[in-house]
Amino acid sequence: MFKEKILGSIYTGFFEEFFIRPGLSEKEPYEIDLRTKFSRNIILEIPISSSPMDTVSGYEMAVAIALLGGIGVVHRNMSIEEQVSILKKVKEAPPIRTREIFLTHDQRCQNAIEYMRRNEIRDLPVLKGSAVVGRVRYIDLEKECVNNDPVEKYVREPVKITLKQIRDAKRIIMEGGYDTIAVTDDHDNYLGTIVYKDLFQENSPSLDEEGRLIVGAAVSPFDKERILKIDKYADVIVTDVAHFHNRNVINATKMITKEISKDLVIGNLATEEAVRDVVSEIDKIDGFRVGLGGGSICITPEVTGVYMPTLYAVAEVRDAVDKLNMNVPVIADGGIRSSADIMRALAAGASSVMLGYMLAGTEEASAPKIRVGGSVYKPYRGMASISAIELRYAMDRYSRRTKQVAEGIEGLVPYKGSVYKIVQEIIEALKAGFGYAGASNIEELWRKTVFIRTKPRDSRDIIQKI
Numbered sequence: 001m002f003k004e005k006i007l008g009s010i011y012t013g014f015f016e017e018f019f020i021r022p023g024l025s026e027k028e029p030y031e032i033d034l035r036t037k038f039s040r041n042i043i044l045e046i047p048i049s050s051s052p053m054d055t056v057s058g059y060e061m062a063v064a065i066a067l068l069g070g071i072g073v074v075h076r077n078m079s080i081e082e083q084v085s086i087l088k089k090v091k092e093a094p095p096i097r098t099r100e101i102f103l104t105h106d107q108r109c110q111n112a113i114e115y116m117r118r119n120e121i122r123d124l125p126v127l128k129g130s131a132v133v134g135r136v137r138y139i140d141l142e143k144e145c146v147n148n149d150p151v152e153k154y155v156r157e158p159v160k161i162t163l164k165q166i167r168d169a170k171r172i173i174m175e176g177g178y179d180t181i182a183v184t185d186d187h188d189n190y191l192g193t194i195v196y197k198d199l200f201q202e203n204s205p206s207l208d209e210e211g212r213l214i215v216g217a218a219v220s221p222f223d224k225e226r227i228l229k230i231d232k233y234a235d236v237i238v239t240d241v242a243h244f245h246n247r248n249v250i251n252a253t254k255m256i257t258k259e260i261s262k263d264l265v266i267g268n269l270a271t272e273e274a275v276r277d278v279v280s281e282i283d284k285i286d287g288f289r290v291g292l293g294g295g296s297i298c299i300t301p302e303v304t305g306v307y308m309p310t311l312y313a314v315a316e317v318r319d320a321v322d323k324l325n326m327n328v329p330v331i332a333d334g335g336i337r338s339s340a341d342i343m344r345a346l347a348a349g350a351s352s353v354m355l356g357y358m359l360a361g362t363e364e365a366s367a368p369k370i371r372v373g374g375s376v377y378k379p380y381r382g383m384a385s386i387s388a389i390e391l392r393y394a395m396d397r398y399s400r401r402t403k404q405v406a407e408g409i410e411g412l413v414p415y416k417g418s419v420y421k422i423v424q425e426i427i428e429a430l431k432a433g434f435g436y437a438g439a440s441n442i443e444e445l446w447r448k449t450v451f452i453r454t455k456p457r458d459s460r461d462i463i464q465k466i
Contacts, residue, residue: 023438045069052218058366098192291334318349339429
């Protein structure tokens with residue numbers, strides 16, 4: 001029983017109170033298999049999804065996380081049309097990492113030299129409008145740029161491929177000795193640039209049966225119009241409710257399940273009773289999003305006095321799912337601040353984790369950069385904060401304002417750089433953790449985990465840090 005591994009009373013379960021007992025390792029970290037399921041039919045290469053927060057999960061994040069092997073869940077704090085547009089763009093994106101890095105035909109050669117030095121790239125595509133008209137090499141510019149002429153004077157034949165040729169990208173780059181290759185659509189419009197060094201840093205992307213990136217979408221169960229439109233484009237629909245264990249929410253979800261074709265992840269919920277109640281009412285459940293009040297910028301515990309530590313909630317829900325023989329994934333959501341927390345959540349019975357704070361502040365997070373003094377930040381806010389609530393009710397006429405108090409806060413997080421680097425470091429840490437625990441995959445981690453509990457935190461410290 002997973003709950004028994006957490007030990008103690010219902011008041012235990014803070015991530016930092018627990019560590020995993022080491023075990024005999026049969027495999028090296030590079031041999032660890034992190035593949036898992038996000039929902040009944042959605043397979044991930046890594047157990048990570050992005051939280052549907054409006055300062056985290058937009059187009060760029062959804063593409064990046066899918067390319068890294070996870071799944072992005074696009075937030076709903078926007079019009080139906082805008083959310084559908086983002087989902088369509090993700091499905092149309094190249095299933096390989098591209099960057100918006102290029103030169104324009106009228107760019108001056110000295111400026112181009114500095115740009116290529118800064119990016120440590122020896123050649124780049126040249127654009128005129130949206131068309132790729134050629135490429136330039138750093139060595140040519142450095143040798144021949146004298147009068148600061150426009151780049152077009154030094155243009156060579158273009159190196160480009162279409163989306164249909166993506167699988168040949170690595171071969172073309174390797175055989176030609178290029179640093180970059182331009183990607184275009186069937187009408188020769190520029191879509192992005194593949195950079196040589198990126199090809200050897202990526203994990204396998206999460207793809208659908210047609211070879212397109214997978215993507216999820218957050219919805220209110222009361223917004224039938226949005227759900228039906230999103231069902232055409234998203235691979236999985238995720239209900240975005242703070243407390244799913246609610247009669248009206250259950251009834252609304254029960255109605256819409258009859259009209260959707262994609263997987264449905266329901267949540268958030270946090271108890272065995274919640275699982276039993278929703279299962280008795282809703283026929284279609286393809287995953288559980290688990291957590292209540294545990295988010296890093298959630299103040300539900302302070303405001304309401306109601307809380308369920310995420311680690312304990314995951315264990316309790318996993319036990320309930322297993323008792324019912326449902327074979328449905330459990331997604332840990334809330335309060336995960338490190339790779340160690342991810343490891344603990346997986347060991348407690350989660351199939352994957354949903355990250356907000358750990359992805360906030362990255363280049364791909366859907367929030368603008370803000371400079372404060374000599375430092376750069378990005379906004380980060382809870383979806384139950386005042387500003388997020390006001391935007392949601394302004395954009396979504398089906399939203400129901402049943403609460404008149406904020407349960408989330410707003411703030412700034414330091415700019416962290418690319419999410420690709422952040423997630424890659426998480427993956428390496430997880431593989432090392434699995435090795436120490438003596439597990440080669442997630443299901444083996446479930447079977448082998450023995451938790452060691454450390455001294456609980458002082459209650460005053462809890463209040464200060466939540």
